[in-house]
Amino acid sequence: MTGLPVFRPVMSPSLIALLVQITATAVTLVFFLPAFSLLGIDISLIFAAFIQGGVASAACFRFGLASWWVPINLLFVPMVVWALTFGIAPVWFLAAFFLLFLVFWSVYRSQVPLYLSSQKAWGATVDLLPAGSGFAMLDLGAGLGGMLNHLSIKRPDGRFYGMEIAPLPFALAWLRKIAGRGAYQIRWGNFWAHNLAGYDVVYAYLSPVPMAKLWVKACMEMLPGSRFISNSFPVPEVKPEEIVELDDFHRSRLYVYRIPARQGIGAAP
Ligand SMILES: C[S@@+](CC[C@H](N)C(=O)[O-])C[C@H]1O[C@@H](n2cnc3c(N)ncnc32)[C@H](O)[C@@H]1O
Secondary structure, three states: OOOOOOOOOOOOHHHHHHHHHHHHHHHHHHHHHHHHHHOOOOOOHHHHHHHHHHHHHHHHHHOOOOOOHHHHHHHHHHHHHHHHOOOOOHHHHHHHHHHHHHHHOOHHHHOOOOOOOOHHHHHHHHOOOOOOOOOEEEEEOOOOOHHHHHHHHHOOOOEEEEEEOOHHHHHHHHHHHHHOOOOOEEEEOOHHHOOOOOOOEEEEOOOOOOHHHHHHHHHHHOOOOOEEEEEOOOOOOOOOOEEEEOOOOOOOEEEEEEOOOOOOOOOOO
16 A cells, blocks of 8 residues: 555545445446557456446545445445346345335444344343342343343343344334343343433443443433443453453453543532
8 A cells, every 4th residue: 555645535435435336336337448448458348347336445545444345335336237147126126125224223422333242242231230130231232132031031030121222123122022021121232322320230232332331321311330331342542440351153252341430510519
């Protein structure tokens, strides 16, 4: 790479990726295809699609996108061209888009996709619950409700709650509660609008993006001494009270924090 500066716009990565795709398509149509034509070289549609993908993946670096966007941008248009060769009815693409939309919903803004805590994480979290009965635990972004289901079966003396913003995972978590043995409450909504006061334990398995802001929210709203557990994504620059290593597929870790006493809020002068 040259010493050109990386352009880091204040935009969500999915919008940047869209911009990258539009730019790469324009560059391919305006520059590369006429250049091949001038040279008298006939290129196939799939070859043109890979040129567009090459331009798009190079643009990812310039636009400061994370490295995992590179293969997505490289293959997006070639995959569309490839899929078109099968003559699949457009309604199937629409159906697939709709299904993905119901699962991933606001990922383009939250940058928190759906992936599930391992059973090892479920088991380790049981050990991090308070010893006494009647405690309240919240799973922020409860996904399919697997964590809540497990905990509520293992600790029927506790109260378990979940919030999930994506409609399909929410519906599946709700059905899981109806059909299974778990006793938990699941709400469809945005946890940023939900007050965390009253929960003794808050569990989060999100992404690196919201952690700093979420920690501030937890410290403002949760009672001092209560627990905040983050699977895989530590709070930047905050030392956890404990780190639990999980022997699961991803070798994940649970970062366990205690909410500190509030300083300067309501303190005697
Ligand atoms: C990585 S998954 C974790 C699922 C589950 N907690 C588990 O451990 O298996 C994160 C979930 O958080 C949800 N989510 C992301 N942002 C949210 C928000 N602001 N409010 C509620 N749910 C959110 C996503 O839709 C996704 O289902």
